[in-house]
Amino acid sequence: MPSREHEIPLRIIQNLPEMVPVLLKESLGIDPPPHTETVLTSSVLTNCDPKEWNSDGAVVLRNGTEHVLAVVVERQHRVDTRKKSSWPAYLVTLYARLGCPAILLVLCPTDGMACTCAEAIHIGHPGFVLSPLVIGPSATPVVVDARRARAFPELAVLSARAHGDANPATLDALMEALDSIDPDRRAFYYDYVVAGLGEAAQKHMEDLMAVDTWEWQSDFARTYVGIGREEGREEGRAKEAARNVILILQDRGLTPSEQERQRIESCTDLDTLEKWVLRAVRVERSGDLFD
Secondary structure (H helix, E strand, O other): OHHHHHHHHHHHHOOOOOOOHHHHHHHHHHOOOOOOOEOOOOEEEOOOOOOOEOEEEEEEEEEEEEEEEEEEEEOOOOOOHHHHHHHHHHHHHHHHHHOEEEEEEEEOOHHHHHHHOOOOOOOOOOOOOOOOEEOHHHOOOOOOOHHHHHHHHHHHHHHHHOOOOOOHHHHHHHHHHHOOOOHHHHHHHHHHHHHOOOOOOOOHHHHHHHHOOOOOOOOHHHHHHHOHHHHHHHHHHHHHHHHHHHHHHOOOOOOOHHHHHHHHHHOOHHHHHHHHHHHHOOOOOOHHHOO
Protein backbone atom coordinates (compact mmCIF):
# COMPACT_ATOMS: atom_id res chain seq x y z
CA MET A 1 0.00 0.00 0.00
CA PRO A 2 1.49 3.40 -0.96
CA SER A 3 2.38 5.58 2.04
CA ARG A 4 1.15 9.12 2.73
CA GLU A 5 4.65 10.32 1.85
CA HIS A 6 4.14 8.87 -1.62
CA GLU A 7 0.51 9.81 -2.17
CA ILE A 8 0.14 13.37 -0.89
CA PRO A 9 2.42 15.15 -3.40
CA LEU A 10 0.56 13.33 -6.17
CA ARG A 11 -2.79 14.33 -4.66
CA ILE A 12 -1.57 17.92 -4.60
CA ILE A 13 -0.88 17.84 -8.34
CA GLN A 14 -4.22 16.16 -8.99
CA ASN A 15 -5.90 18.99 -7.13
CA LEU A 16 -3.98 21.67 -9.05
CA PRO A 17 -2.48 20.34 -12.31
CA GLU A 18 -1.52 23.92 -13.24
CA MET A 19 1.42 23.43 -10.85
CA VAL A 20 3.22 21.19 -13.36
CA PRO A 21 4.24 23.93 -15.84
CA VAL A 22 5.22 26.12 -12.86
CA LEU A 23 7.50 23.38 -11.51
CA LEU A 24 9.00 22.80 -14.95
CA LYS A 25 9.87 26.48 -15.36
CA GLU A 26 10.92 27.45 -11.84
CA SER A 27 12.60 24.24 -10.70
CA LEU A 28 14.05 22.95 -13.95
CA GLY A 29 14.34 26.01 -16.20
CA ILE A 30 12.12 24.45 -18.89
CA ASP A 31 9.77 26.87 -20.62
CA PRO A 32 6.48 25.09 -21.35
CA PRO A 33 5.04 25.70 -24.83
CA PRO A 34 2.25 28.30 -25.14
CA HIS A 35 -0.95 26.77 -23.82
CA THR A 36 -4.41 27.77 -22.70
CA GLU A 37 -5.07 25.08 -20.09
CA THR A 38 -3.49 22.30 -18.09
CA VAL A 39 -5.62 19.24 -17.35
CA LEU A 40 -5.21 15.76 -15.94
CA THR A 41 -5.05 12.90 -18.39
CA SER A 42 -5.28 9.17 -17.80
CA SER A 43 -2.26 7.80 -15.95
CA VAL A 44 -3.01 4.28 -17.27
CA LEU A 45 -0.47 3.98 -20.07
CA THR A 46 -1.56 0.86 -21.90
CA ASN A 47 -0.48 -0.37 -25.31
CA CYS A 48 -1.83 -3.26 -27.38
CA ASP A 49 0.22 -5.82 -25.44
CA PRO A 50 -1.18 -7.48 -22.30
CA LYS A 51 1.23 -5.42 -20.17
CA GLU A 52 -0.45 -2.43 -18.53
CA TRP A 53 1.74 0.50 -17.53
CA ASN A 54 0.39 2.63 -14.69
CA SER A 55 2.22 5.83 -13.85
CA ASP A 56 1.54 7.79 -10.67
CA GLY A 57 -0.03 10.63 -12.65
CA ALA A 58 -0.14 12.36 -16.00
CA VAL A 59 -0.90 15.92 -17.10
CA VAL A 60 -1.38 17.40 -20.57
CA LEU A 61 -0.98 21.05 -21.58
CA ARG A 62 -3.36 22.12 -24.31
CA ASN A 63 -3.44 25.18 -26.54
CA GLY A 64 -7.10 25.37 -27.44
CA THR A 65 -7.87 21.83 -28.59
CA GLU A 66 -4.27 20.99 -29.49
CA HIS A 67 -2.08 18.90 -27.17
CA VAL A 68 1.26 20.70 -26.83
CA LEU A 69 3.00 18.85 -23.99
CA ALA A 70 2.35 15.68 -21.99
CA VAL A 71 3.97 15.16 -18.58
CA VAL A 72 4.28 11.85 -16.75
CA VAL A 73 4.44 12.61 -13.00
CA GLU A 74 6.11 10.10 -10.70
CA ARG A 75 6.70 10.20 -6.94
CA GLN A 76 9.81 8.26 -5.96
CA HIS A 77 10.95 7.91 -2.36
CA ARG A 78 13.06 4.75 -2.56
CA VAL A 79 15.36 3.09 -5.08
CA ASP A 80 13.44 0.91 -7.54
CA THR A 81 15.45 -0.54 -10.42
CA ARG A 82 12.24 -1.51 -12.24
CA LYS A 83 11.72 2.16 -13.09
CA LYS A 84 14.58 1.94 -15.62
CA SER A 85 12.25 -0.08 -17.82
CA SER A 86 8.85 1.34 -16.88
CA TRP A 87 9.70 5.07 -17.15
CA PRO A 88 10.73 4.92 -20.82
CA ALA A 89 7.62 2.83 -21.53
CA TYR A 90 5.42 5.46 -19.87
CA LEU A 91 6.85 8.22 -22.06
CA VAL A 92 6.70 6.35 -25.36
CA THR A 93 3.14 5.19 -24.73
CA LEU A 94 1.92 8.65 -23.73
CA TYR A 95 3.71 10.18 -26.72
CA ALA A 96 2.00 7.72 -29.06
CA ARG A 97 -1.41 8.17 -27.45
CA LEU A 98 -1.53 11.97 -27.40
CA GLY A 99 0.69 12.72 -30.38
CA CYS A 100 2.68 15.49 -28.68
CA PRO A 101 6.06 15.82 -26.94
CA ALA A 102 6.20 13.93 -23.65
CA ILE A 103 8.51 14.41 -20.66
CA LEU A 104 9.05 12.65 -17.34
CA LEU A 105 8.86 14.61 -14.07
CA VAL A 106 9.94 12.82 -10.87
CA LEU A 107 9.19 14.32 -7.43
CA CYS A 108 11.57 13.20 -4.66
CA PRO A 109 11.38 13.77 -0.88
CA THR A 110 15.18 14.21 -0.54
CA ASP A 111 17.91 15.69 -2.70
CA GLY A 112 19.84 12.43 -2.42
CA MET A 113 16.96 10.49 -3.94
CA ALA A 114 16.64 13.19 -6.61
CA CYS A 115 20.27 12.62 -7.63
CA THR A 116 19.67 8.88 -7.83
CA CYS A 117 16.53 9.27 -9.94
CA ALA A 118 18.28 11.71 -12.29
CA GLU A 119 20.69 9.04 -13.53
CA ALA A 120 20.44 8.55 -17.29
CA ILE A 121 18.60 5.47 -18.54
CA HIS A 122 20.27 3.96 -21.60
CA ILE A 123 17.68 2.12 -23.68
CA GLY A 124 20.25 0.53 -25.99
CA HIS A 125 19.39 2.27 -29.24
CA PRO A 126 22.08 4.82 -30.19
CA GLY A 127 21.11 8.24 -28.90
CA PHE A 128 18.00 6.92 -27.14
CA VAL A 129 18.86 7.98 -23.59
CA LEU A 130 16.25 9.08 -21.05
CA SER A 131 17.44 11.63 -18.48
CA PRO A 132 14.58 11.99 -15.97
CA LEU A 133 13.70 15.51 -14.84
CA VAL A 134 13.74 15.45 -11.05
CA ILE A 135 12.71 17.87 -8.31
CA GLY A 136 13.92 17.42 -4.76
CA PRO A 137 13.47 19.80 -1.80
CA SER A 138 16.22 22.22 -2.84
CA ALA A 139 14.71 22.62 -6.32
CA THR A 140 11.17 23.16 -5.05
CA PRO A 141 10.03 26.76 -5.63
CA VAL A 142 10.08 28.99 -2.54
CA VAL A 143 6.69 30.64 -1.94
CA VAL A 144 6.73 33.50 0.58
CA ASP A 145 4.40 35.98 -1.12
CA ALA A 146 0.85 35.90 0.26
CA ARG A 147 -0.76 36.67 -3.08
CA ARG A 148 1.09 33.89 -4.81
CA ALA A 149 0.29 31.47 -1.99
CA ARG A 150 -3.41 32.16 -2.46
CA ALA A 151 -3.12 31.84 -6.25
CA PHE A 152 -1.18 28.54 -6.05
CA PRO A 153 -2.04 27.03 -2.64
CA GLU A 154 -0.78 23.56 -3.52
CA LEU A 155 2.57 25.03 -4.55
CA ALA A 156 2.71 26.80 -1.17
CA VAL A 157 2.15 23.41 0.50
CA LEU A 158 5.12 21.84 -1.31
CA SER A 159 7.19 24.95 -0.58
CA ALA A 160 6.45 24.88 3.14
CA ARG A 161 7.19 21.16 3.37
CA ALA A 162 10.53 21.57 1.56
CA HIS A 163 11.75 24.86 3.03
CA GLY A 164 9.80 25.38 6.28
CA ASP A 165 12.66 24.43 8.59
CA ALA A 166 15.09 26.93 7.03
CA ASN A 167 12.64 29.62 5.92
CA PRO A 168 9.74 30.33 8.31
CA ALA A 169 8.28 32.80 5.78
CA THR A 170 7.14 29.79 3.74
CA LEU A 171 5.07 28.69 6.74
CA ASP A 172 3.47 32.12 6.98
CA ALA A 173 2.61 31.89 3.28
CA LEU A 174 1.16 28.43 3.86
CA MET A 175 -1.37 29.83 6.31
CA GLU A 176 -2.46 32.34 3.67
CA ALA A 177 -2.80 29.49 1.18
CA LEU A 178 -4.88 27.34 3.51
CA ASP A 179 -7.46 30.09 3.80
CA SER A 180 -7.92 30.12 0.03
CA ILE A 181 -8.83 26.47 -0.53
CA ASP A 182 -11.87 24.40 0.30
CA PRO A 183 -12.21 23.14 3.89
CA ASP A 184 -11.95 19.47 2.89
CA ARG A 185 -8.28 19.88 1.95
CA ARG A 186 -7.13 22.36 4.61
CA ALA A 187 -6.45 20.00 7.53
CA PHE A 188 -5.11 17.36 5.12
CA TYR A 189 -2.44 19.72 3.78
CA TYR A 190 -1.64 21.18 7.20
CA ASP A 191 -0.99 17.72 8.66
CA TYR A 192 1.21 16.78 5.72
CA VAL A 193 3.43 19.86 6.15
CA VAL A 194 3.71 19.63 9.93
CA ALA A 195 4.64 15.93 9.78
CA GLY A 196 7.74 16.81 7.74
CA LEU A 197 8.99 19.73 9.86
CA GLY A 198 11.54 19.87 12.65
CA GLU A 199 10.71 20.86 16.21
CA ALA A 200 11.41 24.58 15.80
CA ALA A 201 9.28 24.86 12.65
CA GLN A 202 6.48 22.87 14.27
CA LYS A 203 6.55 25.32 17.17
CA HIS A 204 6.33 28.19 14.67
CA MET A 205 3.25 26.58 13.13
CA GLU A 206 1.69 26.10 16.56
CA ASP A 207 2.24 29.79 17.30
CA LEU A 208 0.57 30.70 14.01
CA MET A 209 -2.37 28.46 14.88
CA ALA A 210 -2.84 30.15 18.27
CA VAL A 211 -5.78 32.32 17.25
CA ASP A 212 -5.53 34.50 20.35
CA THR A 213 -2.16 35.83 19.16
CA TRP A 214 -2.75 35.89 15.43
CA GLU A 215 -3.51 39.44 14.40
CA TRP A 216 -5.82 38.76 11.49
CA GLN A 217 -7.53 35.69 12.90
CA SER A 218 -7.21 33.09 10.10
CA ASP A 219 -10.43 31.34 9.17
CA PHE A 220 -8.48 28.11 8.95
CA ALA A 221 -6.95 28.53 12.40
CA ARG A 222 -10.35 29.21 13.97
CA THR A 223 -11.87 26.19 12.26
CA TYR A 224 -8.98 23.76 12.80
CA VAL A 225 -8.06 24.73 16.33
CA GLY A 226 -11.49 25.84 17.46
CA ILE A 227 -12.51 28.13 20.30
CA GLY A 228 -11.22 25.58 22.80
CA ARG A 229 -7.60 26.01 21.74
CA GLU A 230 -6.01 23.58 24.15
CA GLU A 231 -8.60 20.91 23.33
CA GLY A 232 -8.07 21.49 19.64
CA ARG A 233 -4.30 21.27 19.84
CA GLU A 234 -4.46 18.16 22.05
CA GLU A 235 -6.90 16.46 19.69
CA GLY A 236 -4.77 17.43 16.70
CA ARG A 237 -1.63 15.99 18.30
CA ALA A 238 -3.46 12.75 19.14
CA LYS A 239 -4.71 12.36 15.58
CA GLU A 240 -1.25 13.02 14.18
CA ALA A 241 0.33 10.50 16.60
CA ALA A 242 -2.24 7.88 15.55
CA ARG A 243 -1.45 8.53 11.90
CA ASN A 244 2.27 8.20 12.64
CA VAL A 245 1.76 4.83 14.33
CA ILE A 246 -0.10 3.48 11.30
CA LEU A 247 2.38 5.02 8.86
CA ILE A 248 5.41 3.50 10.62
CA LEU A 249 3.78 0.06 10.66
CA GLN A 250 2.88 0.31 6.98
CA ASP A 251 6.37 1.43 5.99
CA ARG A 252 7.75 -1.62 7.81
CA GLY A 253 5.35 -3.91 5.96
CA LEU A 254 3.22 -4.51 9.08
CA THR A 255 -0.09 -3.15 7.85
CA PRO A 256 -2.52 -3.28 10.81
CA SER A 257 -5.83 -5.10 10.52
CA GLU A 258 -9.05 -3.10 10.37
CA GLN A 259 -9.70 -3.82 14.05
CA GLU A 260 -6.18 -2.71 15.02
CA ARG A 261 -6.48 0.42 12.87
CA GLN A 262 -9.76 1.35 14.57
CA ARG A 263 -8.19 0.86 18.00
CA ILE A 264 -5.27 3.12 17.09
CA GLU A 265 -7.40 5.83 15.49
CA SER A 266 -9.97 5.86 18.31
CA CYS A 267 -7.34 6.33 21.02
CA THR A 268 -7.31 9.89 22.38
CA ASP A 269 -4.68 9.44 25.11
CA LEU A 270 -1.53 11.14 23.84
CA ASP A 271 0.79 9.32 26.28
CA THR A 272 -0.47 5.95 25.05
CA LEU A 273 -0.14 6.97 21.43
CA GLU A 274 3.42 8.19 21.95
CA LYS A 275 4.32 4.82 23.47
CA TRP A 276 2.77 3.10 20.45
CA VAL A 277 4.87 5.27 18.13
CA LEU A 278 8.05 4.01 19.83
CA ARG A 279 6.83 0.41 19.80
CA ALA A 280 5.85 0.60 16.13
CA VAL A 281 9.54 0.91 15.27
CA ARG A 282 10.44 -2.32 17.11
CA VAL A 283 7.53 -4.79 17.02
CA GLU A 284 7.60 -7.81 14.73
CA ARG A 285 3.81 -7.97 14.28
CA SER A 286 1.30 -5.13 14.33
CA GLY A 287 -0.65 -6.91 17.08
CA ASP A 288 2.38 -6.74 19.40
CA LEU A 289 1.88 -2.99 19.55
CA PHE A 290 -0.71 -3.34 22.31
CA ASP A 291 1.19 -5.84 24.49
